[in-house]
Amino acid sequence: MLIAFFADIHANRQAFEACLAQARADGAERFVLLGDYVGYGADPDWCLTAVMDLVDKGATAVLGNHDSAIANPGEQLNAEARMVIEWTRGELGIPQRRFLEALPLTVKDGDRLYVHGDASDPKHWIYVQSTTEAATSLSATNAAVTFCGHVHKPALYTMSATAKMTSFTPKTGAPIPLTSGRHWLAVLGSVGQPRDGNPAAAYLMLDTNKNEITYCRVPYDAEAAAAAIRQKGLPTWLADRLLVGK
Amino acid sequence: MARPLHTPGVILDGFRLEEIIHQGGMAMLWRVTRESDSAPMLMKVPRIGEGTDPAAIVSFEMEQMIMPRLSGVHVPKFVAAGDFAAQPYLVMEALAGKSLYARLPDLPLPYDDVAAIGFKIADALDDLHRQHVVHLDIKPSNIMFRPTGEAVLLDYGLSHHDELPDLMQEEFRLPFGTAPYMSPEQLRGVRNDPRSDVFALGVLLYFFTTGERPFGESETLRGMRRRLWRDPHPPRKLKADYPPWLQEIVLRCLEIEPAWRYPTAAQLAFDLSHPADVKLTARSERLKRDPFSTVLRRRFNKELTSPRPRAALSDQLATAPIIAVAIDFDGTDELNDELRLTTERMLAALPSARLACVNVLKQARLSVDMTLDAEGHNKHIDRMVRLKDWAEPLKLADNRLTVHVIEAIDPASAILEFASVSRVDHILIGARHNTLMRKLLGGVSAKVAAEASCTVTVVRARL
Numbered sequence: 001m002l003i004a005f006f007a008d009i010h011a012n013r014q015a016f017e018a019c020l021a022q023a024r025a026d027g028a029e030r031f032v033l034l035g036d037y038v039g040y041g042a043d044p045d046w047c048l049t050a051v052m053d054l055v056d057k058g059a060t061a062v063l064g065n066h067d068s069a070i071a072n073p074g075e076q077l078n079a080e081a082r083m084v085i086e087w088t089r090g091e092l093g094i095p096q097r098r099f100l101e102a103l104p105l106t107v108k109d110g111d112r113l114y115v116h117g118d119a120s121d122p123k124h125w126i127y128v129q130s131t132t133e134a135a136t137s138l139s140a141t142n143a144a145v146t147f148c149g150h151v152h153k154p155a156l157y158t159m160s161a162t163a164k165m166t167s168f169t170p171k172t173g174a175p176i177p178l179t180s181g182r183h184w185l186a187v188l189g190s191v192g193q194p195r196d197g198n199p200a201a202a203y204l205m206l207d208t209n210k211n212e213i214t215y216c217r218v219p220y221d222a223e224a225a226a227a228a229i230r231q232k233g234l235p236t237w238l239a240d241r242l243l244v245g246k
Numbered sequence: 247m248a249r250p251l252h253t254p255g256v257i258l259d260g261f262r263l264e265e266i267i268h269q270g271g272m273a274m275l276w277r278v279t280r281e282s283d284s285a286p287m288l289m290k291v292p293r294i295g296e297g298t299d300p301a302a303i304v305s306f307e308m309e310q311m312i313m314p315r316l317s318g319v320h321v322p323k324f325v326a327a328g329d330f331a332a333q334p335y336l337v338m339e340a341l342a343g344k345s346l347y348a349r350l351p352d353l354p355l356p357y358d359d360v361a362a363i364g365f366k367i368a369d370a371l372d373d374l375h376r377q378h379v380v381h382l383d384i385k386p387s388n389i390m391f392r393p394t395g396e397a398v399l400l401d402y403g404l405s406h407h408d409e410l411p412d413l414m415q416e417e418f419r420l421p422f423g424t425a426p427y428m429s430p431e432q433l434r435g436v437r438n439d440p441r442s443d444v445f446a447l448g449v450l451l452y453f454f455t456t457g458e459r460p461f462g463e464s465e466t467l468r469g470m471r472r473r474l475w476r477d478p479h480p481p482r483k484l485k486a487d488y489p490p491w492l493q494e495i496v497l498r499c500l501e502i503e504p505a506w507r508y509p510t511a512a513q514l515a516f517d518l519s520h521p522a523d524v525k526l527t528a529r530s531e532r533l534k535r536d537p538f539s540t541v542l543r544r545r546f547n548k549e550l551t552s553p554r555p556r557a558a559l560s561d562q563l564a565t566a567p568i569i570a571v572a573i574d575f576d577g578t579d580e581l582n583d584e585l586r587l588t589t590e591r592m593l594a595a596l597p598s599a600r601l602a603c604v605n606v607l608k609q610a611r612l613s614v615d616m617t618l619d620a621e622g623h624n625k626h627i628d629r630m631v632r633l634k635d636w637a638e639p640l641k642l643a644d645n646r647l648t649v650h651v652i653e654a655i656d657p658a659s660a661i662l663e664f665a666s667v668s669r670v671d672h673i674l675i676g677a678r679h680n681t682l683m684r685k686l687l688g689g690v691s692a693k694v695a696a697e698a699s700c701t702v703t704v705v706r707a708r709l
Contacts, residue, residue, distance in 0.1 A: 156411060162300055168411035176410055177311050181330030 004028035005188055005204040007116075007149025009051070010066070011041030011088070012192025012242070013228075015201035016050065018220035019191050023203060026216075034149040034188060035064025035103075035116035039081055040238050041192050042228035044088045048096045055099075063103035064116040064150070065125040071101050080235045087234065113143035117150035127151050128187055131165040138183045139163075145178055146185045147204070153196040154189035154204075154215050158182050170215040177212050186213055192225075193238075199245035259328060261289060261337055272302040272403065278337060286340035287325055294334070301422065304413045305403035310336055311410050312402045316377055319396045320370035341398055346386035346450075354457040357489055361518050363397075364451045364495075368515035370397040371447065372669060375440045375511060375563055378408040382437060384446035385427045406437045408559040421467075426459045430474045430502050433467075440559055441504040444514055448499025448507075455492065456484045460500060474502065475544035480532040490530035491521045497529040502544065509566035509598040512669040516568060516600065516648075519668070525644040566598035567671035572661050572694070573605050573636055574676060575629070580707035581676040582636060588705050589674055590640055601642060603633045603649045604664055606657040626651050658693035665698055673702045679709065 004023035009016045023031075031054050038044040055061050069075035069085045070092065077085060092100075105122040106115045113119060118126035118133060120140035127150055128134050134157035137146060156168045160182050170176065178184045189202025196202075200217040207214075226239035256263045261278040267288075268275035276289040292306035313324045313336060323339035346363070349355065355363075367389060374381055381388075383404040390398045404422050406412050414422060414437065421433050429445035436442070452460045460478030464470055481496060482488040495517050501507045508514040517524050524530075535541075571589050573582060593599055607629055633649040640647070654660035665673055677691040695702040 158411060158413070160300070160304065160413070164300075166411050166413050166415070171409045174409035177314075179307050179311060179330060181307070181334075 001029050001208045002027050003030040003032055003206045003208065005032045005034060005147055005186075005206065006191050007034035007147075007188040007203075008036045008064070008152055008190035008192060009033075009041075009047050010036055010190065010192035011038050011044040011047050012201075012225050013041070013043035013046050014221045014225040015192045015218075016047055018218045019201050019203045019216075020050075022216065022218045023205065026205065028205065031059035032109075032114055032147065033059060033061040034114060034147060035062050036066045036149065037061075037064070037100075038070065038088050038092070039066030039077075039084050040229075041084075041225065042232045042234065045091050045093070045096065047192075048092065048099065052096070052099050060107050060109060060114060061103055062107055062114050062116055063100070063105055067100045067103065070097060080238060084234055084238070087232070108143065111144040113141050113146045115146065115148050117148055119146055119148070125150065128155075128157075128185065129153075131157060131167050134167070134185050134187075135159060135163070135165050138185050141183075144180070144183060146183075147188065148185070149188045149190065151187050151195075152190035152193060153187070154202055155187040156213075157185040157187070159185075172215055172217045175207070175210070175212040175214045177210070180211075189215065189217075193242065194245040195241075197245050199243055258289075258333060258335065259326065261287070261326070263289065272299070272305065277340065286342070287337050288322075288340040290336045290338070292334055301414070305422075306334060306336075308405065308407075308410075308413055309402045310334070312379060312405055312407050313338065315407065315410075316374075316379065316402075318373055318377070319392060319394075320373045320398055322398060322400060341390045342393070343390060345400070346389040346391075349454070350386065353454055354485070355454050357455055357492055360451055360454045361492060361521065363454065364447065365515050365518040366391065366395065366397040367399075367447055367450070368444075368511045368518060369669070370399050371440075371443050371511035372515060374399060375443070375559060378559060380406045380408075380438060380440050380559060381443050381446075382406060382432060383423055383427070384443050384450065385424045386450065408438065412437060421470075425465045425470050426453075426461060426463055428470060429504070431504055433470055433474065438559055439504055440511065440562055441507045441509070444499050444507050444511055445501075445504075447511075447514070448496055451492075451496045451499065452478065452481060455488070455496070456481050458484060475541050477502065477536050477541075479535055480529075483533050489521070490526050491517075491524040493532070494524050494526055494530035497532065510563055512568055512671075513566060513600055516602075516668055520648060523648040523650075527645075565596055566600075567596065568600050568602060568669060569593070569596075569672045569674065570602045570604055570661075570665055570668070570670040571674040572657075572676070572690075573603055573633060574657075574690075575605065575632060577676055577678060578707060581678065581705070584707045585674060585676050585705050586636065586639060588703065592672075592674070593640065593642070593646075599646070601637070601640070601647050602664075602668060602670065603637050603647070604661060605629050605633050605649075605651050606660045607651050607653045608657060609653050609655050626653070658690045658697075661690070661694050662697055665700060671700050673698055673700060675702065675704055677704045677706050679706070 033051055037048050037051050065075055069077055070089055115122050118128050119137040128137055129151055138159045154170050156170050158166050188204050191201050191203055194202050199222050200219045203216050205214045205216055222242045226242045229239040230236060254263050254265055261280050264277045264279055266274055267277055273290050273292045278287050278289040292302055310327050325337040328335035381399055388400045423432050427446040427449045429442040431439055432442050449460055461473045481493050499507055629651040630649055637647055652660045675691045675694050677689055691704045695704055
């Protein structure tokens with residue numbers, strides 16, 4: 001079975017639509033959503049409604065820090081992000097806000113674990129940016145493969161049976177076999193706000209038969225997403241960065 | 247955990263273990279059979295148990311990741327892999343015959359034989375590098391040949407795949423490889439440079455032509471590290487009759503600095519198959535090793551010898567293509583000028599590219615052609631001179647330019663065959679404007695563009 005994973009959609013309708021369309025065209029039969037459906041982007045209501053629709057049809061979703069901030073003003077966010085969240089609260093209706101409040105921090109699905117950031121302390125939203133943090137996260141779970149987002153840059157970490165760590169920057173479109181006997185941590189690139197210098201929207205496909213993952217990219221209409229951000233009076237840097245993937 | 251697996255007759259996932267044919271430090275090799283499958287197959291089973299070197303396990307994992315991704319005649323065909331959770335194994339095509347290791351008692355071999363073997367290995371390496379893999383353990387025991395002649399590269403346990411996590415890189419800081427063949431940069435832990443395989447092939451060429459290993463057999467890290475600053479004895483010092491062109495090739499492969507070697511295995515294959523066109527630099531004349539002052543400078547000038555960041559494997563291949571330009575002296579000067587202009591633009595962006603200028607000397611189908619024309623000139627030599635003259639304004643160094651006059655009946659087929667044998671990446675060919683003749687017969691450029699297995703650019707002079 002092919003499962004498509006999306007992380008950090010961040011209210012970017014154009015990017016999310018492009019990823020969904022390509023994943024469906026490539027045969028995705030299931031969807032997993034790794035949090036941060038809102039924040040930064042101009043279409044939180046549309047994106048969240050689309051996520052709820054997918055979940056209704058069997059998709060799995062976990063909570064992200066921006067999602068949590070909708071109901072919890074105490075969440076730590078930078079000034080720009082906080083401003084967008086304040087605006088987003090005025091965009092989401094009751095069903096959307098109830099949906100976010102009910103999302104779990106982690107989901108265990110067979111030998112796979114889904115979480116927004118680090119798995120050792122999910123509610124503190126620690127970024128997995130190096131082998132050190134990856135080792136901490138991997139040590140906290142017995143799942144063979146952990147999928148997370150939050151960093152907005154694709155990366156793959158693996159821990160051997162002797163607790164040695166390897167890191168790898170995945171190549172777009174090249175399938176990677178997740179060999180057994182070791183633990184893997186796949187950090188996804190972001191659907192709605194890529195930060196690895198490539199403005200194309202990022203997602204991931206898992207082939208459960210072959211036990212292979214492929215990091216995918218889709219070019220999308222970033223100009224339209226940026227224009228929508230400017231039109232809503234949100235910080236212009238959030239629009240500009242979409243065009244350069246920073 | 248894996249259970250021991252030692253008895254013939256055991257059936258594992260449908261494969262019947264017949265006999266053990268090799269027992270190495272890291273793995274065992276079994277001959278296996280499968281019902282309804284008559285192909286000869288080998289099963290490689292890693293040694294796993296108490297006290298197993300973790301490197302052996304990781305190396306086997308890497309081989310399990312890489313082998314299913316390889317294809318073509320230059321690798322053993324992958325059949326199946328067994329999971330680490332139960333019993334890890336790899337089943338692959340068993341090749342008939344013996345590895346190149348069996349030739350060791352016959353060394354040194356005749357120069358031309360070694361060049362022919364070297365060409366086949368370089369050709370196989372080029373194919374492997376294009377599949378994103380650096381082998382990193384090129385040595386006689388890892389090389390076999392198909393009955394059709396192609397070299398097959400075995401054992402991917404130390405290899406690096408540009409699109410897969412390199413488990414060896416981060417788990418083990420010690421260099422892995424086979425001591426006599428290991429490149430200087432491999433000793434420093436660099437695992438993604440295809441020129442490391444060019445170096446190893448240089449060691450093999452040296453060994454097979456002289457009977458001596460250029461850097462000895464020392465297995466200690468200290469002994470191996472000498473190659474970071476000490477160059478080998480030039481082959482001509484060991485054998486007075488050593489051909490200068492071969493010494494040029496071998497010593498270029500063995501350069502300490504990767505950037506001074508052949509940029510790609512394809513360019514090495516090209517020189518091995520065109521001995522007369524090898525540019526003879528000072529390397530070809532050398533009778534002694536570098537003076538002690540040079541060695542000391544290399545030894546103690548760390549920044550001169552420190553590894554530097556380099557581009558990915560695929561970029562390395564992409565910047566060093568072999569470009570062939572087909573020149574037709576019956577065509578117009580305008581067209582040949584346009585071809586030169588297009589060539590120049592292309593070479594400007596690719597400082598490591600090589601240019602092969604090709605001209606087809608048409609032979610009559612029935613009569614035996616005369617070598618001399620009506621005025622008594624040698625046609626072949628005349629064409630060579632004209633090709634060099636055509637290329638002169640490009641001001642290319644000798645090692646980037648070769649000229650080839652091919653005598654053939656059908657120009658298009660001759661150009662296609664040259665491109666295929668010489669591993670050409672890009673053909674530039676001129677097309678004449680429409681004439682009745684062209685309409686009736688079809689142009690040479692049209693046939694080349696339609697049938698070539700590489701990129702073809704068709705150049706026209708503007709009307």
